[in-house]
Structure formats: structure tokens, C-alpha cells
Amino acid sequence: LQKYIVYRKRKIFFGQTGKVEDLAVVIGKHPKEKYLIPVSDIHKEDLISLLEAKKISYTKAVMYRTVSNDFEDNEKFDYDMLVFFSPSGISSLLKNFPNFEQKDIKIGCFGPTTAKAIKDAGLRLDMEAPTPEAPSITAALEIYLKKQQSEKG
Incomplete structure (x- = not known):
């Protein structure tokens, strides 16, 4: 953020690791500030x-929506692997292909949470990070492909 935003009168706080706990430490050092928290429509x-x-003053701003990409009836579904990054991806899969x-x-x-959504949907989870x-x-x-290679050979 700091590379692209001209500071002027605004203060931008960020953690070193990108984890919520790290950000909480920084916010805790500035409890009197008002915070704008950008979130998705589906967020933790x-x-x-x-x-x-911590009784911190904040405003939650929904900055983007998660929308499923609908498949057409004539589109082929011939994938070797599907990789999901959020539980909404699983919902989209099941909506498009009931x-x-x-x-x-x-x-x-x-x-x-994505792994849990996959298991809750009754699907087999082959690779997790x-x-x-x-x-x-x-x-x-990379680990998954090496494992598959060693099982074949």
C-alpha cells in the first residue's frame, strides 16, 4: 500500500507477516485512531x-463481492484437478454441477476453512496447503506431483 498511496493526512498501518494477530499488535498501539477495514462480502x-x-473504532467497508462464474450447458468439464481458495468456490461448483x-x-x-467445506460436501481432498x-x-x-510420480515409477 505504501508504494501506491500518497499519505498526506492518512495513516496506513500494516503488519509484517500479513496475519491478523500481527495486525492486531499494530492496531493495539494506536487505539484512538479510526480504522477502515476493507472486506469481501464473504469474510471471516x-x-x-x-x-x-479491544473497543477500537472501525468502519467495515465491503470492497468486493465474490461471484460464482456460471458454466454454460455446452461447456466441457474435463479437468484433471480443481484447486479451491475459498469455501465459496465449493458452493459454486455444486451450484453449477448439482x-x-x-x-x-x-x-x-x-x-x-476451504478444506472443511470440501469434506463437508462429501468430496475427497487430495492436496492441501x-x-x-x-x-x-x-x-x-510440487509435493503432490512428486508423490504421484514416485507411485507410478
């Missing part, structure tokens, strides 16, 4: 509940 309440617990059968399609995800071995989806995919 962890930061909001933290601000309310009779979806996983069969040989591999499913991967990023984040514990972040984990201690795979902190990113790229690392998880």
Missing part, C-alpha cells in the same frame, strides 16, 4: 471480533 470475523474486544461426481478428478485447496511442508499452493502441488 476474526479481525472484527478482535477490534470489538450432480457432480469426483471420480478421478483431484481436488486441492488453500486454507483450513498450507502445511508445514507446503506453505504455499505451489509447494503443495
Whole structure:
């Protein structure tokens, strides 16, 4: 943010790691400030509940909406792997394909809430990130592909 926003009279606070706990420490040092919290229409309440617990003045601003991309009736669905980054992706899949059968399609995800949504939908989770071995989806995919390669050979 600081590279693209001219500060003038505004103060921009950010954490070092990008995690809510880190941001909470910075916000805790400036309790009298008023905060604008940009969120999606579907968001976790962890930061909001933290601000309310510390009695911090804030305004929640919905800056973007999560919208599912509808498939046309004639579109082919021939994927080897589907990777989801939010529970709304699972909802979109089931909305677009109510009779979806996983069969040989591999499913991967990023984040514990997305993993829970996959399991709750009765689907098989083949690849998950972040984990201690795979902190990113790229690392998880690399580990998964190496594992598949070793099982074949």
C-alpha cells in the first residue's frame, strides 16, 4: 500500500507477516485512531471480533463481492484437478454441477476453512496447503506431483 498511496493526512498501518494477530499488535498501539477495514462480502470475523474486544473504532467497508462464474450447458468439464481458495468456490461448483461426481478428478485447496467445506460436501481432498511442508499452493502441488510420480515409477 505504501508504494501506491500518497499519505498526506492518512495513516496506513500494516503488519509484517500479513496475519491478523500481527495486525492486531499494530492496531493495539494506536487505539484512538479510526480504522477502515476493507472486506469481501464473504469474510471471516476474526479481525472484527478482535477490534470489538479491544473497543477500537472501525468502519467495515465491503470492497468486493465474490461471484460464482456460471458454466454454460455446452461447456466441457474435463479437468484433471480443481484447486479451491475459498469455501465459496465449493458452493459454486455444486451450484453449477448439482450432480457432480469426483471420480478421478483431484481436488486441492488453500486454507483450513476451504478444506472443511470440501469434506463437508462429501468430496475427497487430495492436496492441501498450507502445511508445514507446503506453505504455499505451489509447494503443495510440487509435493503432490512428486508423490504421484514416485507411485507410478
